[in-house]
Amino acid sequence: MSDPKRLLEAGGNASELERELLAREITTLPSEKLEQAVWQRVLVALPPIGPGSPGGGNGAGGDGGLSGTGAAGGSTGGAAAGGASAAAASTGAGGVLVGAAKASGLGVAKALAIGVFAGTVAVTGAAELSERVAPGVTVPADRRESAAEPVLEPPAPRLRSAAAAAPSLPAPTLPASRRSFARSDEAIVPPAQPGSASARFEMPTSDLASRTRAERLALERARQALRGGDPGTALTLVEGASQTGSVLAQEREVLAIEALSAAGRSAEARTRARSFMSRFPGSPHQNHVVQFAR
Amino acid sequence: MSLDDFRAFYEAHFHFAWRVLRRLGARDDELPDLLQEVFLVAHRKLPEFEGRGRVTTWLFSICHNVFRSARRRRREQPLAEDATSETIAAGRAREDVLSARELLLGLPEEQRIVFLLFELEGLSGDEIAEALSIPVGTVRSRLRLARESFRSALETVTREPTGAGYRNV
Numbered sequence: 462m463s464d465p466k467r468l469l470e471a472g473g474n475a476s477e478l479e480r481e482l483l484a485r486e487i488t489t490l491p492s493e494k495l496e497q498a499v500w501q502r503v504l505v506a507l508p509p510i511g512p513g514s515p516g517g518g519n520g521a522g523g524d525g526g527l528s529g530t531g532a533a534g535g536s537t538g539g540a541a542a543g544g545a546s547a548a549a550a551s552t553g554a555g556g557v558l559v560g561a562a563k564a565s566g567l568g569v570a571k572a573l574a575i576g577v578f579a580g581t582v583a584v585t586g587a588a589e590l591s592e593r594v595a596p597g598v599t600v601p602a603d604r605r606e607s608a609a610e611p612v613l614e615p616p617a618p619r620l621r622s623a624a625a626a627a628p629s630l631p632a633p634t635l636p637a638s639r640r641s642f643a644r645s646d647e648a649i650v651p652p653a654q655p656g657s658a659s660a661r662f663e664m665p666t667s668d669l670a671s672r673t674r675a676e677r678l679a680l681e682r683a684r685q686a687l688r689g690g691d692p693g694t695a696l697t698l699v700e701g702a703s704q705t706g707s708v709l710a711q712e713r714e715v716l717a718i719e720a721l722s723a724a725g726r727s728a729e730a731r732t733r734a735r736s737f738m739s740r741f742p743g744s745p746h747q748n749h750v751v752q753f754a755r
Numbered sequence: 756m757s758l759d760d761f762r763a764f765y766e767a768h769f770h771f772a773w774r775v776l777r778r779l780g781a782r783d784d785e786l787p788d789l790l791q792e793v794f795l796v797a798h799r800k801l802p803e804f805e806g807r808g809r810v811t812t813w814l815f816s817i818c819h820n821v822f823r824s825a826r827r828r829r830r831e832q833p834l835a836e837d838a839t840s841e842t843i844a845a846g847r848a849r850e851d852v853l854s855a856r857e858l859l860l861g862l863p864e865e866q867r868i869v870f871l872l873f874e875l876e877g878l879s880g881d882e883i884a885e886a887l888s889i890p891v892g893t894v895r896s897r898l899r900l901a902r903e904s905f906r907s908a909l910e911t912v913t914r915e916p917t918g919a920g921y922r923n924v
Contacts, residue, residue: 464880465898467873479909486855487875491773495787500765502791507798677766688877712767743756745764745804745813 470689487685676702676709683716692723711737715746718753731755761798768797768814771876775818778871780860785825792821812878812886819868858908866901873898 468475469483679702687695699717714737721730734753741747756764772793773786781789796817804813855875859867868887872878873894880898884891 462895464873465895467877468902469874478913479906482853482855482858482909483874489774489856490770491786495773495790496769499769499787499790499794500762502787503765503794503798506791506795677770681770684877709763709767711763745801745810749809 467688676713680709680712680716683720687716687720687723692720695720696724711741711744711746714741715750718750722753756798756801761801764797764801765794768810769794771811772814772818774875775815775871776822778856778859778867778875779819779822779864781822781825789818789821789825792825793818796821809878809882811876812882815872815876815886853912855905858905858912861908862901862904866897866904869894869897870901870905 466473468479469487475483679698683695683698683702686692686698696717699713699720702713714733718730718734718737721727721733730753734750737744737750738747738754744750769790772790776786776789776793777783793814797814800817804810859870862870869883872883872886873880878886880891880894883894887894
């Protein structure tokens with residue numbers, strides 16, 4: 462017995478309103494500020510990091526010598542550290558922050574990470590951290606007026622094809638009479654147009670963080686397309702998002718393999734799966750990918 | 756695992772963890788702590804991850820356990836947004852209620868979890884069965900009930916007197 466069709470799939474037997482609500486929900490994103498802030502907190506609470514670590518920011522630096530086997534500190538410790546450094550940062554005591562970090566056994570890199578986090582928290586409330594308006598989304602004027610969150614993001618990647626609604630995944634645009642459904646602080650990733658060769662991202666900036674975000678958004682759209690039974694669009698999006706040395710290389714490859722397999726291109730999926738297994742021998746995806754390599 | 760590798764893992768799965776936690780019922784002000792804990796646990800356990808299933812099902816289990824632990828610690832705290840008809844009757848603004856998430860939060864947890872994993876995250880019945888350690892038949896029966904509950908909750912909202920404009924949807 463197979464799974465039933467999903468409500469958002471073609472023939473999924475969902476009402477128009479159900480589809481709108483679900484489509485909006487699956488395309489809601491967290492804010493980038495929250496993602497950065499949580500990363501800083503995670504970094505602070507991880508086991509000691511060697512002097513070569515990037516110490517936070519976009520995390521794009523070299524290997525910090527993270528052991529991966531030490532006990533994690535837990536959220537309470539991290540939150541406490543963040544709070545303490547927020548207080549230090551608010552008084553402008555950057556030197557004190559590093560000094561205190563040294564005295565308490567924290568590395569300087571982690572202390573700097575705390576400082577970055579403190580700076581983030583100092584200007585950001587918890588609610589403000591939660592959700593964001595995604596790049597490339599046209600926000601109705603009435604929502605723009607009510608949006609309280611200041612624009613703090615760098616130039617964002619733009620989606621080339623966001624206008625048309627996909628049959629299997631309707632765009633979460635709401636008629637004027639229903640705009641009250643949409644909260645002003647939600648973020649939306651427009652679905653891909655099935656079969657659209659132009660469904661790929663423009664990269665308006667060379668900034669690594671922006672490129673990573675753009676790639677991730679593309680991969681999420683590809684996943685949506687694959688879920689909606691459109692492996693061709695998924696593959697186009699995956700290939701369009703390809704970047705050399707990307708931190709999302711494994712995710713991209715897994716998605717490409719799944720899309721190739723779903724498209725009936727088994728030989729290509731097999732070749733790519735074998736390549737993946739040799740490229741990423743310690744990947745947590747290994748046992749998932751191996752099924753495609755046989 | 757190097758910091759680069761873990762950063763890549765974080766980048767790849769942060770959105771998933773955020774979606775799962777908020778759909779489980781985490782409040783906005785809880786999310787930073789819960790997300791931090793999820794990724795610390797994931798970092799600690801990643802070396803033990805044997806890859807028998809998908810990373811997402813494994814990470815979902817961590818999210819679920821972290822959320823439940825937080826709920827046990829703060830048992831007096833209600834779920835993020837109580838989207839029951841009683842709340843609506845108490846005069847909440849309709850625009851705050853009518854979202855899939857709000858409707859989902861009114862479902863029993865076991866139905867909500869199956870619904871969010873199947874309908875919103877695209878996991879298969881087998882994958883959900885593995886993540887929850889239940890038979891796939893149970894997944895499907897919970898999904899059927901969840902859909903009924905979801906539709907019933909939506910109908911309740913759209914039948915409210917102030918929702919007259921939405922009746923014919």
